[in-house]
Amino acid sequence: MQETAAHPDDFLLPPPGQNPDGSLKTPPPLYPGLEDFRLLEKMGDGAFSKVYKAYDLRHRRPVAIKVVRKYQLSNSQRASVLKEAAIMRGLSHPNIARLYGFRESDDYYYLMLELLTGGELFHRIVKLTYFSEALARHVILQVAEGIRYLHEEKGVVHRDIKPENILFEPIPIRPSGPNAPAAPYDEDKVDEGIFVDGVGGGGIGRVKIADFGLSKEVWGESTMTPCGTVGYTAPEIVKDERYSMGVDMWALGCVLYTMLCGFPPFYDENVQMLTEKVARGQYSFLSPWWDDISTEAKDLITHLLKVDPRERYTIREFLEHPW
Template structure:
């Protein structure tokens, strides 16, 4: 056990059903920003052992395309997961902002995702919630790599099958919806759905009614519609068909997908498909806006704009004031309209927190 000294910048990056993610700055490494996921113990009561087992597994994962779990600690109210801060934004948003885009770009993106998920599978971990919102660029740099995040539904598998229904509608595999035992192949299906969207800008399955949507998925009812797919290579279509095979026994593994010519060879076209794809992606992302969290990138930009320095920031001594977990949720707002002063959203707590070293 040791102590990590950090400033908790109480600026909300994300709020979910069971947790919230807050921006933090290291005191020992000036300028180093991290994300801290705060999980309310009351909301996960009875699942402590399972949660700790998953944390122990995830803390050992080290892959260039996986958001790293750096440390974990807890107090009487919360579990805290200290993670790499990624600031490059979500996958679809970056594509829309690019200005040019080709099959080759899509192939490179999917290769990175496959490589990371293959690493997970080799370590007997199934992510179970691969979706565009969980694919983030590490930085705003044009050549930034893609990162897989949010392992809240990930699972270590001691056998080849699991049974718990989970995932995100539209990206979940048929066998999960059919309530059949499933395994690592569910992640491959999700990657296939993402690859499909990357090449046309719209999802392979869509219906406002979830029952109808699930029926489409379970039957594997998708098409390479004309004219949207007319300029897409046959190799790309073949690749997607192998990933989105309804029968998981005949579906590609990550290793097989990585060996496909569209990924490992030169069959991915270099023709610019930006105009057709970006217009549809814009519409798709607008439909999903209500689900989006406050991005780390926006938070970092806000901090830069405010030019908050060590001397200017209001520092509260943890030994004299409230500890980090004693935070009024009213401070953690992403709605700037609630205040005329942007700085009202930001408080800083300087603290010495005892951490448990993750298993190695």
């Protein structure tokens, strides 16, 4: 599908330096080397970076720009930023966020990225409480297609698949109506609307994997580098064992579990206890949240959350599962 060039006015943002309520705000800083971009607003903060919604004046399109501060990075962290850009340059798939360009100044690295205005899947899960099976399937199949491309065509393991790193294009929500059934434990659930096959639901259209800061090319190799977020991290990582592409499959199972019930399979405020639960694969399908979820969905999750990576589903087995 041909992209339509956007204009800055299409963002429907308040005038520069002004909040929606008319009050003044601090304008985005002017970064050296970004003279051909108009920074519109800050979207998020990382430990060493900021992400801005911006407009590419040369190509006339909206973008997201990740600005990484060099002076806070060690040599290995600088190498990781360069590796992230190098890996993303070689990726082209409808379910992976695009890297439009990479440049640097004396003090900063800049990654010009595809802008997905729906934001993070994480925030949509929080908003909707949990997803219907149809909506969860719509999302997870797109994530899986992105992972299939990474694993089978590029030899890349992402190593940080989680709802915060899954972005989406928004679509209008079509209300379900006043007679939509609700389970006794979810009276407060926000209506995700009518699901439309091939389009989506719950405000979620196309889904894309983002943030390749921990990704690595493996092509049949295994690695022992610590990475990922503990709640979505595979047992072989927390046990400091060698691991490979199976870590993305474990994370896929965690994301699917979280979408279907609204909370992750492994959780503990104590990081050490959480690590031990992950290492043992200690989770359950808690009642009442899982009472109405299909046996097929539970079976798929069970095959993804296998502690032994040799028993865990590959991406091909996942895509062939009847659910």
